[in-house]
Amino acid sequence: xxxxxxxxxxxxxxxxxxxxxxxxxxxxxxxxxxxxxxxxxxxxxxxxxxxxxxxxxxxxxxxxxxxxxxxxxxxxxxxxxxxxxxxxxxxxxxxxxxxxxxxxxxxxxxxxxxxxxxxxxxxxxxxxxxxxxxxxxxxxxxxxxxxxxxxxxxxxxxxxxxxxxxxxxxxxxxxxxxxxxxxxxxxxxxxxxxxxxxxxxxxxxxxxxxxxxxxxxxxxxxxxxxxxxxxxxxxxxxxxxxxxxxxxxxxxxxxxxxxxxxxxxxxxxxxxxxxxxxxxxxxxxxxxxxxxxxxxxxxxxxxxxxxxxxxxxxxxxxxxxxxxxxxxxxxxxxxxxxxxxxxxxxxxxxxxxxxxxxxxxxxxxxxxxxxxxxxxxxxxxxxxxxxxxxxxxxxxxxxxxxxxxxxxxxxxxxxxxxxxxxxxxxxxxxxxxxxxxxxxxxxxxxxxxxxxxxxxxxxxxxxxxxxxxxxxxxxxxxxxxxxxxxxxxxxxxxxxxxxxxxxxxxxxxxxxxxxxxxxxxxxxxxxxxxxxxxxxxxxxxxxxxxxxxxxxxxxxxxxxxxxxxxxxxxxxxxxxxxxxxxxxxxxxxxxxxxxxxxxxxxxxxxxxxxxxxxxxxxxxxxxxxxxxxxxxxxxxxxxxxxxxxxxxxxxxxxxxxxxxxxxxxxxxxxxxxxxxxxxxxxxxxxxxxxxxxxxxxxxxxxxxxxxxxxxxxxxxxxxxxxxxxxxxx
Numbered sequence: 150x151x152x153x154x155x156x157x158x159x160x161x162x163x164x165x166x167x168x169x170x171x172x173x174x175x176x177x178x179x180x181x182x183x184x185x186x187x188x189x190x191x192x193x194x195x196x197x198x199x200x201x202x203x204x205x206x207x208x209x210x211x212x213x214x215x216x217x218x219x220x221x222x223x224x225x226x227x228x229x230x231x232x233x234x235x236x237x238x239x240x241x242x243x244x245x246x247x248x249x250x251x252x253x254x255x256x257x258x259x260x261x262x263x264x265x266x267x268x269x270x271x272x273x274x275x276x277x278x279x280x281x282x283x284x285x286x287x288x289x290x291x292x293x294x295x296x297x298x299x300x301x302x303x304x305x306x307x308x309x310x311x312x313x314x315x316x317x318x319x320x321x322x323x324x325x326x327x328x329x330x331x332x333x334x335x336x337x338x339x340x341x342x343x344x345x346x347x348x349x350x351x352x353x354x355x356x357x358x359x360x361x362x363x364x365x366x367x368x369x370x371x372x373x374x375x376x377x378x379x380x381x382x383x384x385x386x387x388x389x390x391x392x393x394x395x396x397x398x399x400x401x402x403x404x405x406x407x408x409x410x411x412x413x414x415x416x417x418x419x420x421x422x423x424x425x426x427x428x429x430x431x432x433x434x435x436x437x438x439x440x441x442x443x444x445x446x447x448x449x450x451x452x453x454x455x456x457x458x459x460x461x462x463x464x465x466x467x468x469x470x471x472x473x474x475x476x477x478x479x480x481x482x483x484x485x486x487x488x489x490x491x492x493x494x495x496x497x498x499x500x501x502x503x504x505x506x507x508x509x510x511x512x513x514x515x516x517x518x519x520x521x522x523x524x525x526x527x528x529x530x531x532x533x534x535x536x537x538x539x540x541x542x543x544x545x546x547x548x549x550x551x552x553x554x555x556x557x558x559x560x561x562x563x564x565x566x567x568x569x570x571x572x573x574x575x576x577x578x579x580x581x582x583x584x585x586x587x588x589x590x591x592x593x594x595x596x597x598x599x600x601x602x603x604x605x606x607x608x609x610x611x612x613x614x615x616x617x618x619x620x621x622x623x624x625x626x627x628x629x630x631x632x633x634x635x636x637x638x639x640x641x642x643x644x645x646x647x648x649x650x651x652x653x654x655x656x657x658x659x660x661x662x663x664x665x666x667x668x669x670x671x672x673x674x675x676x677x678x679x680x681x682x683x684x685x686x687x688x689x690x691x692x693x694x695x696x697x698x699x700x701x702x703x704x705x706x707x708x709x710x711x712x713x714x715x716x717x718x719x720x721x722x723x724x725x726x727x728x729x730x731x732x733x734x735x736x737x738x739x740x741x742x743x744x745x746x747x748x749x750x751x752x753x754x755x756x757x758x759x760x761x762x763x764x765x766x767x768x769x770x771x772x773x774x775x776x777x778x779x780x781x782x783x784x785x786x787x788x789x790x791x792x793x794x795x796x797x798x799x800x801x802x803x804x805x806x807x808x809x810x811x812x813x814x815x816x817x818x819x820x821x822x823x824x825x826x827x828x829x830x831x832x833x834x835x836x837x838x839x840x841x842x843x844x845x846x847x848x849x850x851x852x853x854x855x856x857x858x859x860x861x862x863x864x865x866x867x868x869x870x871x872x873x874x875x876x877x878x
Contacts, residue, residue, distance in 0.1 A: 198230040199240040199249040207260035216263055216274070217255040224253070244281050252279040340636040343509075351626065369608050376601050386591050414563065421559050428549055442535060449524070449531045456520035463510070463517040470506040477503060491645075491652065498641045505635035512627040519621030526613045529606065536599060536606075543592050550585055685751055689829030690802025692741060693766060693822045697793055699737045700770040703730065704778040704786060710866075719867040723860045726775070734771045738763040751833070758841055759832035766825040769848045772855035773821065780862050796822035821851045 204217020224232045230251075235243065240252045254277035262272040477499045484492050557578055564574075709726060716722035742763050745751050753759045773792070777785030798809065799816040800823045806814055817823050824844040831841035 194229070194231055196230045197249050198232050199235045199243055199252045200224055200232050201235060201237045201240045201252060201254040203237065203257045204255050204259040205257045205261070207264050209264040214260040214263060217259045220255060220259075240279075244279060247281065250281060253277070254279065336642075340632065343632050343635070418559060421556065442531070446531050449528050452520065452524040452526075456517070456524045459517040459520040463514050466506070466510040466512075467514075470503075470510045473502055473506045487652075491648070495642075495645045498638065498645050502635070502638035502642050505631055505638045508627065508631035509635055512624055512631050515620075515624040515627070519617050519624060522613065522617040526617065529609075532606075536602075539599070543595070546592070550588075681752070684749060685833065687803070688745060688751060688833055689826045690800065692745065692763065692829055693770075693800070693802065693825040694793075694797065695741060696734075696737060696763070696767045696825075697770040697774075697796070697822065700734070700767070700774040701786070701789055701793070703733060703771065704774050704789075707733070709775050709779045710863075716867055719860070719864040722867060723863040727856070730771050730775060731768065734767040735764060738767040753833050754836040755832050755838070755841075758838070759829070762825070762828045762832050762841065762845060765845050765848050765852070766828070769821050769825070769852040769855070772852045772859070776855045776859045776862075779859055792820060796820045799823070800826045802826045821848055824848050824851075 200221050202217045202221040204215070206213060206215045206217070208214065221234055225234060232253075233249075237254065240249065240254070243249045244252050256275055256277060258272070259274055259276075262274045265271040484495055487495065707729065709730075712722055712725065739760070742760050746753060746756075774786075774789050777788050777792075779785070781788065795813075795816050799806075799813050799820065801809075801817065802822075806817055824847045828841050828844035828848065831837045831844070
């Protein structure tokens, strides 16, 4: 029966020609598919892509940026695709007319957005990607992959540019720190002098405070003495009035007074001596008051000068505080670029400097207020002193007049003693002298009253002066402490600025540094089981597909059940069919392997096992098709096609199994193409022998089961159709 099957096959033209064609069906499927998709990325330079550059350029730190033109030129020179520089109108028209698969549009603000990194609201660089997905979906996907690479290159370029500007700024910042350190050194010298001056001012103010206390005590005693003198002047004026009345009565009773003229002479002598001494005392008081008035005038002038100097010092301290705050604000952008440790140190120094300058300004403001109050009190003291001097002058004039009248009174008393004949004349002159003395004593009382009022004002002013001078002295302590803190802070600032300058100068960037900052990460791909191209990757899938289609078409040309002659037994009948199918399956597998390896040049890890896997796969698929077609006829062929469709979607030959719908994943382990694809992958790429034999073993298991079922079917129909004929023969 085997011989008859081959004879019928080889001698029947209608069978031999289709059979020969069927031998190349796996090659047509596997070979053509693999040839078409062998390495599609090798021909991407023929894929037309339009580039539209609308970028208007920009300027950054005096450097002109034309990132759009640079990107367009780079793309055209690189020729990853067939890039063409066209206008926006032509690009849109070409995309609609399917002249271009993709349009890459660089907008007008492309370079401008690159300059906004340090702005409050930075703008990202945008590239407009326009694919015609309806024209070819895969071209759009490939274009997106290329666009990711373009975006990476643009990011690297922009980051490198920013890095170059950043390192230039760090160098300039280092120079600025050096200049700031020099300025801080000069500021340290000035703050040292300020501290020394504040210490001297503190000593002067303490001396002034002590002197004003003494002055206040003296003015209190002066006020008390002036009050007592005023009381005495009032009593003197009253006594002179009484004396004037008595002199009139004395004129009438001159004769009666002759007996008491001796006593009167003695009293008048004592009185005139007292007046003379009082005049001498008031003369000395006038001299002292003149000296005091001069000293008070000098004090008023000096306090005004002190107030002016304190005001200038307060203004300077305020300017110093404002300058330090401005410098701190200007240093903030540079502090951000420093390492965190240096930011903390420099920030602490700046805060200490700001605190010291603020305390200095506050202390000097208090000093200025105290000196102003001191100047006001000194001016009031000078006015009161002038009034006191005027009152004492008037009192001295009256005493001098009284002293002159006392001489006349003494002469009258002498005359009275010498004779009563001259008494009337002497009494007239005496009355006149008493009247003048009364007038002078009245003036003296008035002057002493003014002196009392002036001494009260003087006492109040010196009290205020003493209080304010003490406050001024206390404020000078705060001033001294603040200037010392300021000096320490400025010294710390100088040291830290010098350190920052040295650190910034250690940065010496190069082009490699800019590239590192722009693209700090490289991806090193160290994969295993390298697959050089799409063809090699898809070979397991397309080989399995071709061999299955070959088995399916074989069932159309070759009769799988109808014998070439009358069967003599079930096994002989079955063997005659299997022998032909086995030889055809072997030839199909060998032709497929030869075309893929030698014609397409696919590299295989293990050639013997690759050939063996192709043969096992071919036999398994032929056994599957033989079983269904033998049992069910055309319906079985339809079932085989359904199985082929399920295998194509669930065998994980293209996309990973995890990416297909879960309801379809259950068919993966149930169908033989899953294991043929895995076995081919092991033989072609991975070299995993154990995994290969596991999958080939499963394929052999499928084949044995299919052949056993087919043999059972042959035994069944042989028994029904030919067993009686064999027995009768």
